[in-house]
Amino acid sequence: MAGVSVATASRVIAKADYPVAAATRVRVIEAAGALGFVRNAMARGLSRSRSDSVGVIVPALHAYYAAMIEGIDEAATRQGLTILLGLSRGDEAKREQLVTEFLERRVDGLLICAGADDHLPGRTPTEMPIPTVLIGQQANPGFPIVVTDNVAAGYEVAEHLWSLGHRAFAYLAPDKGWHDFRDRQAGVSVFLKQADEAYKLDVLDGIYSEADAFSRMGEALKGGLAATAVIASTDRHALGAMAALTDAGRWVPDAVAVVGFDNYLSSQYLRPALTSMHMPAGEMGRLGLETLVAAIGGHQVPMRSELRATLVARGSSVPSP
Amino acid sequence: MAGVSVATASRVIAKADYPVAAATRVRVIEAAGALGFVRNAMARGLSRSRSDSVGVIVPALHAYYAAMIEGIDEAATRQGLTILLGLSRGDEAKREQLVTEFLERRVDGLLICAGADDHLPGRTPTEMPIPTVLIGQQANPGFPIVVTDNVAAGYEVAEHLWSLGHRAFAYLAPDKGWHDFRDRQAGVSVFLKQADEAYKLDVLDGIYSEADAFSRMGEALKGGLAATAVIASTDRHALGAMAALTDAGRWVPDAVAVVGFDNYLSSQYLRPALTSMHMPAGEMGRLGLETLVAAIGGHQVPMRSELRATLVARGSSVPSP
DNA sequence: CTGAAAGCGCTTACAG
DNA sequence: CTGAAAGCGCTTACAG
16 A cells, blocks of 8 residues: 555564655555554564563462562563463462463563462473573572562561560461461571570461461460460461451550561551561562563573562551560 | 374364374374474464454552452453453553554453543544453443442442441542442432431542542541541542541441441451442453453343442441440 | 565365 | 465565
8 A cells, every 4th residue: 555565564664763765654654554554463473483472470469469460560561571461379280381371372481470389390491491580489499580588577577576575476377388488487486596585486377368367366365375476477367367366355566466578558557557577579570570581682690689678667566565 | 203294283283173093193292292392372373363362451450450350360261361461550541552562462352441431542342453341330432341330339338327327428539530439429329319317428539549548537537527437439448547537536336337349358357347348350350251252252242241249247337326 | 775585383275 | 184385464684
């Protein structure tokens, strides 16, 4: 319609900087507009062997991963990359299936978010045909990974409560498979072990949700739990624990201090407002995407990038009675 | 490597039911395994003019849309469809750009989630080249849409509070551009207007977040707000309002009842537990995707599918003092 | 500055 | 049951 070859048309549509006569350029653009031309990314991708897309796999879409994805999206948008989203639902087979699917779609890179013992079955770094970056602690050695220092975060929480005079603690934990949580707990232990006074630490484990925290904490209180400070693996677990404490007439923070991790937006509007370790999920996502882009670009990337958590002290943690 | 033509290879790889000699089939499968063959979805898509993917656009990833996406994902997985995710961040230009991008990628259909006055600039149904389904109220007539009856939901909330003896209400609203919220408010008004007793309704508007709810409610209380029942557009706003009430010494639920919408997972662990209208976001997502698949398949689809919200009464709403 | 042509990796009538 | 060949819609050396 513009009276030019497809080669020329392609050049004006796809490469803004390619030298094309101004008049020709105009004719092509006008024709494209009149025809309602929409270029075909599959054909483009096929011939360039590049899809300008990345696969993002998360276990689920709760607030922590949602924040991570928003960070990934922000960086991806800036880089002109489209996100293919996959929810693994903590299922290893599903996760492997998503990897295969994304590989078939020829994503330029893969971002795998997790905080637990999620494996990439049979996928070592050398077997993975495309750049892959992990976000959050997980059991896949050899891939570049972006993490937040959970040991330091746990350490700092314990230090905070210790400085408020607390000596009897309860830690609400899932099980050992969850690296993030295991490390937070380890950090707490590291601090306590180097302390110069006696302390008590009860671990309530098998806690994966508000509901678990609520019921386990309820039982523990009936069993005479003596802790004056409760450390929950996440704000969600803290919320469940606070409900159980309140229901048992143990007022937070007067009778028991509570601290969580993640610092969800809502936590500051709880009453008492919840003290929480802020884990920079969005920042991790952004950094992960940028690392991936560098790897796709053939650059050397750090094998481990570590961000810091920051304590946000609020009303739920006050000096021990 | 299997000593067959690409046509035959394609048939065993891509069409399980195509008649191919058993021995040939085995040779192809073995060769594919040995070669680590991964089929190219871009080439496949190009030749079939079908990408087996759908574009999903949401304003942001907070809990409501996260639940919606989980529903969409569940149905999409079942249908063998991959999700391309786009966050519009409430920005119309960004949204339009995402639509264009998804069109270039030749998604088989588009799912647009919103609850506000988000437009598809210059895209009428006839101009949209692919099947498109809307989820949540929005300003784009002519597209099939999946909604929850927000007027009925608002009506029911008012009825609930009325039956508890409340006659003085405050409604926390964003502005008129938000269809979901406007309808919830309308439902409240509809109920009250047909009531047979005097009542008072204060509207606090301009509320888009926990923070807004917290500060506007704080001001209103200082100004002598007389409401014994607060209706918030979402649980998030309810949380902010509850914090302001607590800080002002107006105990929930003894002095003031509070009700929200959305019924986030956490709401039941607040103390008092928050009474909330459960909006079936996941169900909306699932139904939206299924409607889209039907439309892609060339079937006739309903122009409007309406789900019902369900009231979950909890401790935050009790009889008026 | 422009075009002819090959190639990206599949699918699918069509013929045998 | 199998293959040769055209075609999907781009990009990009190569030549002019």
